[in-house]
Amino acid sequence: MSAVEAIRSIVAKHGKLPVDVATLQDDADLYAAGLSSFASVQLMLAIEEHFDIEFPEDRLNRKTFSSIKAIAEVVTELSEDQQAA
Amino acid sequence: MQTSLLDRLFSAGLLIDTGVDGLYGRGGAFEDVIARFEALIGRHAPDATPEVIRFPPGMNRAHFEGSGYMKSFPQLAGTVHSFCGCELDHMNLLQCIAEGGDWTEGQKATDIVLTPAACYPLYPTIAKRGPLPEGGGLFDLQSYCFRHEPSKDPARMQLFRMREFVRIGTPDEVMAFREDWMERGAKLIEAVGLDVELDTANDPFFGRAGKMMGNSQREQKLKFELLIPVTSAANKTACLSFNYHQDHFGATWGLETADGEVAHTACVGFGLERIALALFAKHGLDTADWPADVRAALWG
Structure with a gap:
């Protein structure tokens, strides 16, 4: 499973969106689709667990979780950084 | 030594110390x-x-x-907790207080939470x-x-x-x-x-x-x-x-x-x-x- 597909299924499980995640493009705005602040926190924790990464504090913001694509980019970057460290 | 604002408020009787930080009487x-x-x-x-x-x-x-x-x-x-036990529990409670133990363990949550x-x-x-x-x-x-x-x-x-x-x-x-x-x-x-x-x-x-x-x-x-x-x-x-x-x-x-x-x-x-x-x-x-x-x- 690609990172994008994995994130898509985590969003489906933890995002508590009022719409079917399958209908969303990778770059669709998740907040506009109904992602609440609290659901985005649960999403953040589930992504950390799945990818075995830790978001640094400066990435704990709305931009990071704004779309499936945005999350995938940060996850890829952190996976590379945190494996190299 | 410079005295803190809190000490000066106590001295002036504007606030009254209760022994707990953040819990004061008011003058x-x-x-x-x-x-x-x-x-x-x-x-x-x-x-x-x-x-x-x-x-x-x-x-x-x-x-x-x-x-x-x-x-x-x-x-x-x-949260607000109260004693909800029987007479025997009460005796044990008093003994626990007298011995300096944690008497609050048996307290039960009430229907009230501090606002x-x-x-x-x-x-x-x-x-x-x-x-x-x-x-x-x-x-x-x-x-x-x-x-x-x-x-x-x-x-x-x-x-x-x-x-x-x-x-x-x-x-x-x-x-x-x-x-x-x-x-x-x-x-x-x-x-x-x-x-x-x-x-x-x-x-x-x-x-x-x-x-x-x-x-x-x-x-x-x-x-x-x-x-x-x-x-x-x-x-x-x-x-x-x-x-x-x-x-x-x-x-x-x-x-x-x-x-x-x-x-x-x-x-x-x-x-x-x-x-x-x-x-x-x-x-x-x-x-x-x-x-x-x-x-x-x-x-x-």
């Missing part, structure tokens, strides 16, 4: 300033007449649980009435509030009073209310000779998840604070806050506008002790020596 002069300031708030408020409600400093535990407070601020909450913010008991109360009338609702609240954060900083009390105006209605109505109070609040504070600075802020959400909630709150400019010097000119203290909750409380409690939409809410909160402390820190510990214009604004 008559301190209370008078709070009463006068509350009257001044009334004179600076807009013409619209709010519904005045005073809740005690404890709230229905079921309402507290439903509010989601424990998701965000578990570290600040205070964390003056507006928390309001939302379920208003939701129970059914849909709001046309034009929404405006409420005037004041309550002692509890937050478990013991500190030697007199501006961080564990039990303190919060005066609040709450607006419930459409997004436009509640945003207009908040904008209006941000201006009124600054004028009110300037009228008593204090320096103000308005800034975006976030609530002290718990843990790393809370860091994310806080960043999100700032990014969306949901919370503004009026900062005033109290114990330090560099680290100012938030004395008023202007909060837009979006549909958080509306969706949580099923608050509906007259049109059947989920109601939005906003509040302006005055930290009454913090404002009194800012006044004593700036103008001196004897109110008789305060500048004439400040005295005129408060005592008329």
Whole structure:
């Protein structure tokens, strides 16, 4: 499973969106689709667990979780950084 | 050695030490300033007449649980527990106290939780009435509030009073209310000779998840604070806050506008002790020596 597909299924499980995640493009705005602040926190924790990464504090913001694509980019970057460290 | 503001307040009899940080008695002069300031708030408020409600400093535990407070601020909450045992339990309790043991272990949670913010008991109360009338609702609240954060900083009390105006209605109505109070609040504070600075802020959400909630709150400019010097000119203290909750409380409690939409809410909160402390820190510990214009604004 690609990172994008994995994130898509985590969003489906933890995002508590009022719409079917399958209908969303990778770059669709998740907040506009109904992602609440609290659901985005649960999403953040589930992504950390799945990818075995830790978001640094400066990435704990709305931009990071704004779309499936945005999350995938940060996850890829952190996976590379945190494996190299 | 320089004495702290807290020590000076104790010496002047403005606050009274109880042996617990953040839990103080208040002297008559301190209370008078709070009463006068509350009257001044009334004179600076807009013409619209709010519904005045005073809740005690404890709230229905079921309402507290439903509010989601424990998701965000578990570290600040205070619950009321009582002894619910039999005579034998009572004997064991007394023995435990006499031996200096942890007698509180057997205490059972009651249906009451200490109020964390003056507006928390309001939302379920208003939701129970059914849909709001046309034009929404405006409420005037004041309550002692509890937050478990013991500190030697007199501006961080564990039990303190919060005066609040709450607006419930459409997004436009509640945003207009908040904008209006941000201006009124600054004028009110300037009228008593204090320096103000308005800034975006976030609530002290718990843990790393809370860091994310806080960043999100700032990014969306949901919370503004009026900062005033109290114990330090560099680290100012938030004395008023202007909060837009979006549909958080509306969706949580099923608050509906007259049109059947989920109601939005906003509040302006005055930290009454913090404002009194800012006044004593700036103008001196004897109110008789305060500048004439400040005295005129408060005592008329």
